[in-house]
Amino acid sequence: MRYEVWAPSASQVTLHADGRAYPMRREDGGWWRRAAPGTDGTRYGFALDDGPALPDPRARRLPDGPDGLAAVLDPTLSVWRHDWPGRPLPGAVLYELHVGTFTRTGTFEAAAEHLPHLAQLGVTHIELMPVCPFPGTHGWGYDGVAPWAVHEPYGGPGGLVRFVDAAHALGLGVVLDVVHNHLGPSGNHLPAFGPYFTDRHHTPWGAAVNLGEPEVRAYFTNSALAWLRDYRLDGLRLDAIHALTPRAPFLPELSSAVDELSQSLSRPLFLIAESDLNDPLTTTPRSSGGHGLHAQWNDDFHHALHTALTGESQGYYADFAADPAQALAKILRGGFFHDGTYSSFRNRPHGHPLNPSTTPPYRLLAYTQTHDQIGNRAQGDRLSAHLSPGLLACAAALTLCSPFTPMLFMGEEWGARTPWQYFTDHPDPALAEAVRTGRRREFAAHGWPSDAIPDPQSPETRLRSCLDWDEPKREPHARLLAWYRRLIALRRATPALTDPDWSYTALSTDDRTVHFRRGPVHLAVNLSPQPAALALGGTAAIVAAWSPVAPPDGAGVLHLPPETAAVLLAT
Template sequence: MSARRFGAVLSAEGTTFRLWAPAAASVDLVLDRPIAMTKQPDGWYIATTKEAGAGTRYRFRIDGDLEVPDPASLFQPDDVFGPSEVIDHGSYHWRANTWTGRPWADTIILETHVGTFTQEGTYRAMIDKLDHLVATGITALELMPLNDFAGRRNWGYDGVLWYAPDDSYGRPDDLKALIDEAHLRGLMVFLDAVYNHFGPEGNYLGSYAPGFFMKANTPWGAAIDYRQPLVRDFAIQSALHWLRDYRFDGLRLDAVHEIAEAGENPLLRDLSIAVGDLARQTGRIIHLMVENDDNRASLLAPQIDPPDGHYRAQWNDDYHHAWHVLLTGENGGYYRDYAADPRRYIQRELTSGFGYQGEPSEHRNNRPRGEPSLALSPLAFINFLQNHDQIGNRALGDRLQCLATREAIEAALAITLLTPMPPMLFMGEEWGSRQPFPFFCDFKGGLAEAVRAGRRREFQVAYAKYGNDVPDPLDATTFTSAKLDWQELEQERSSARLALIRELLAIRHRDIIPHLAQARFSHGTSGLPPASLLSVQWILGNGRTLSLMANISDQPTENPSQSHPGVAIWGGEPPSTLPSWSVFWRMR
């Protein structure tokens, strides 16, 4: 991998600016005055000047006409169309200097969106909520993507500048302060990173570096050509930038099945190897996760440290989908793959990882999906009942709390939070928030209208049913409706749910996490008479066995087991008739 640095680099000789623009005949650096950049044989343009330092704003002028931001800009104080700002990352004074991270087995994630996590919607405002996370039992704060996007509000997956945290949430030092304060409290901080596409507005690469893209497409636009070593290096250096300069503890790579991986040097492998090198050089523990619809078990190795070509874990969408079908009865779209017998899929996911391990998927035109995953550690699967996608990609952005009964949800939580798999909650889920999380963005003109039309096509049935109640993703009130209402915590039902979550996570910390490092799948049964019974065991480290028995239905069912070896850690002794939505955990 090339050692070349992208973006503006400060040194004693001045600030060096670089732009890869092989299709440009000339490039000027625009400060208070234009400075002609020197063209290199490999398509790079370079200029070093003492007229620029930390805080200087600059642009590049292509062929005397088009002015563009630096694609490796470290900050955009006036959004993606404005000038880039030179940032001195060495000037921040870190306080948590002894922090090196936490083992993967400790991981309990809360996924958050900075702009809606608090009413202020800033990095600084999030700091005030960190003590709540610690008291709840959360060990990892995961931020939805931060790379700069067009407008003032966005989920983050439309980012176009991969090195710049969006200015709507604060300045770079504000983000560092959030991470620093999290580390001082023992919290890891993860970042959702998008390397499968650029957003639809504010990306100028195609005009001066068309080699960045392939003829193939993703669902969001042209595929990025990672066969080009420089393009691959651009993404890898972005990942290292977040981990090194902001001290994130890990990255979750979005929809890696949409990354074009042709060629002998796939991005996913090279990125993981580079992160492994950084972990060795710094003595830190760094975690890499993926979202991958292909269910590639061969990509995962949670116990290899540093990762060296692999990834700790995958968001296990199969687990969510099966539970969602069981809890809500919904069976449209991708849920149809689980509709025939959701309990069977839950059992398979608890006993061997993925729900689909090579079987044909009806939703994917009966194409085989997935690889066998039984040989992996349970730590390779991040399980959840809600996340940003599964809430926000609904027409109304309504949460599970509005779709299923309290008893059923709490049984599902009692299972999810105590399995050997790392659990994840979505912000507010810990108190059963009913606040919607609809899709929102802030595009203008024709693109805004195209987004509106696309949503109407996608949810035409919902629009026919709910009419004007379906939120307009471009309306600012849609964004404000997604902001968490922390006042909900004063309600009795919210405080009761939070107490439940805290109790479950306290058990996880005390009885389960100390034995997870060597955890492996054992065996389980489900779909046997009685059909609603779920019975699973896992082999943990230190000679421990963790056992689950649950009735995941709304009817009482017979308990066929006469012996219950081990010590009860949740639910007490299973009676001869198991009540509806009852969960029992034992350890021996």
Template sequence: MLQASPFFQAGRMGAYPLGQGRYRFSVWAPLLERVELKLLTPVEGCLPLARDDQGYWQAEVDGIPPGPVDYLYRLHTQAGVVERPDPASRCQPHGVHGPSRVVDPHFDWQDQGWKGIPLSQWILYELHVGTFTLEGTFAALIPRLPELVELGVNVLELMPVAQFPGERNWGYDGVYPYAVQTSYGGAAGFKALVNACHQLGLAVILDVVYNHLGPEGNYLRDFGPYFTTKYHTPWGDALNFDDRYSDGVREFFLQNAEYWLEEFHLDGLRLDAVHAIYDFSAYPFLQELAEQVDALEARTGRPRVLIAESDLNDVRLITPREQGGYGLDAQWCDDFHHSLHTLLTGEKTGYYQDFGELEHLAKAYRESYVYSGQYSCYRARRHGNSAVGRPGSQFVVCIQNHDQVGNRRLGERLSQLTSFEGLKLAAAALLLAPMLPLLFMGEEYGEVAPFLYFVSHGDPDLVEAVRQGRRREFSA
């Protein structure tokens, strides 16, 4: 017989097993008057959840028989009762609209001797799990790892793997930040990949998206004020990092970062487009995240790295906290790419209009930021501040990446835009730079296949809206 008992303590969001048929469920919904747990398998039942003073609805449920535990939350809203998957779901076996499934976090790890790689020695290789192999899975990647080791890279950077609609997606339309995409192999497949990487001497970092969620299957608004109308992003209302009730939203993403780093043994996270994380609080989310990861390092004795993607050219992101910065470890540096790309291709449209002189590349080598406070024609204002004094090991540079290829209308790689001699020159410029080099999948052998933005949303109207939005955003 099912029995639900309330518990009121800080803990992981989501659902997880406690052993012997006992499970814990916790969801944040601060504005709702009633939330229930609806169990679907292996036994059906509807159980009440108890609310604490922070808006977390929680229960420990005993008596669940063996088998996959699928569930939904019944939300009693002013408009009526709706049933929704768990925002912190660890698994969505039936897609983004279906029920959530509890995942046992246990895995037979064999990387106990892994100590990590010093950041200053990183050579990164960015890849998309769904397109790197014909099968498009974590398991299919494992036999290819020795090739990457032989190539000389030592860090695998994976584009986002959070659950998205359909079977195919670029990765930036995820709507369940804790759930590993089922078509890739789910949580167990991801852990097996990390385990294999560590045994071969490869570190693994994951691209995570804390600035927006995708449009299809995004039910966060039904649970609470996850979004705010104070700020607008290219994807709509901004995630709520500094408005009313923002503590719960911040905790959702803080726990998410720790979940990836601790449960999946990841060596770091690449934080997508942090310039779209709007937070003007006295204690910025990015600083809080960096402090939390530092605490995790101290607790586990293994380094974890946070790398920001930002187009602000703001050195405060990677300046130590004791010097007034946020204390992130490194950031992507697009100025290097733009400087080299324009010299090789002659392109001058869009943001490339700010580059094209040899001195731009020379300054990127010297100072990382090319725009460090001077006027930008593309932005029609002054841009950036100075990164002088920050070591090259805090900047990841590339001659290609998913953005610079996938955000082109035809998805052309550099191999289609310059000569073979130009490619060799670009490779030398990258590998001899005093920063951390990143290769994009296939770059090492001059891949010519385009890498376009792609989705498999279920709603034809949404697909058309995305198509038109991309045309407008990247018209240049």
């Protein structure tokens, strides 16, 4: 087989494969190549200028972790039992899932046992948090160092193939969260091979990825294409694109390559960006001067809804605290709250308005909870730790009946009481202590005593974060799960709820109520502990309600009990 590696600064490169050494030949562009024996499982690495053998930067498998040798992976040995035509993004309902805490076992195989639950819930796509190799056994995955490989403790490449195939058998698409903005810090050997990073720009994680170098852009683009092609994924979620410096031309190049692959495979593929820029160019088509990504997370929706539900006003919630219901109304009408408005959290104007002609609502993701919004709280506490089942039901209705693409975080659908905390498993004691100390210092600045911050390195922190699969069988969890199923079924069966148009027949709010209408569908939500009356402006029949709700009276007024949501169809 042919081995190759990009190492433009090396004077010599030696391939170490299956215990033997083979000098490599330098070719144009800083590439080194060599033919040598190798079959599936052959261990190999590259020694630069007589240094130690390092794993291949494009390793498809790292059976011994980020610091061990790579292993040859023969993709033709993958067994796919189910054809898959793909599932497009419009009309989707996503479900964010972390393999290591979805079950206590923490493997693809164990997670696959619960795929029927997700199919019955009605979601369309699973969004896996990062599965690239990282130090240790357990972690969030955002400190991965090998963007072509699969974390071995989860089940490695074979485990991912079987998981995706099992999901497809149930009609579920799979999206993968990938990290292009940083690697490591532990186990990152890329700097030894070439200029993968640049000191001209810095990110919260250190030197920026050198996206000004064409070979570095190609490294990440080809990695993305490999995930979509070889693992039959439906899409990728791009972590923190605002930390990609410089962003252009990487994002348009990536989106163009993915669109071309989609055409060649004859199935839909999409890219979802995480971005805090509120930049409409992210999802504006390339033909109109944008980056051409297919969707982006919308934190404004989360922040407005979270503030309305909890009353919290610290940090970035301060921008929404004055009137969260009105902030939510603005977002439902136009996508962003910060569209050039002043942000007190940032001390400057922020964002730009969307162009409704190039950005239909489904290009924005709406969510009540995510891994970040839970896990980056000091205690990793979910909304279910503080809110009544009624308010959780209201939050679900606002998210699942919004014009945006909804996304749930694992366990949200039954109001899971398990926290989701920040945990690591760094083998390096110095790095482990630095993470532990930094975490405590960060939250101490917000008034949390250090002994209240879970130790990220403690195995108990990860175990506390694992879902309890007995909860959905008990009340009040079972009732909330039934509500989520009902709302998702309504969304699937009611075209008005996924209409790509921004227009509303009606949209009104006050301090604790929200009422909007899209086509024949009314959503009425009362977040107050007191009853509320909403004028619907016509007759309508109730098709779903969290609590018993009487039909609108003769004047078209709906009387909602406290902390209740209702969906109605105009008659």
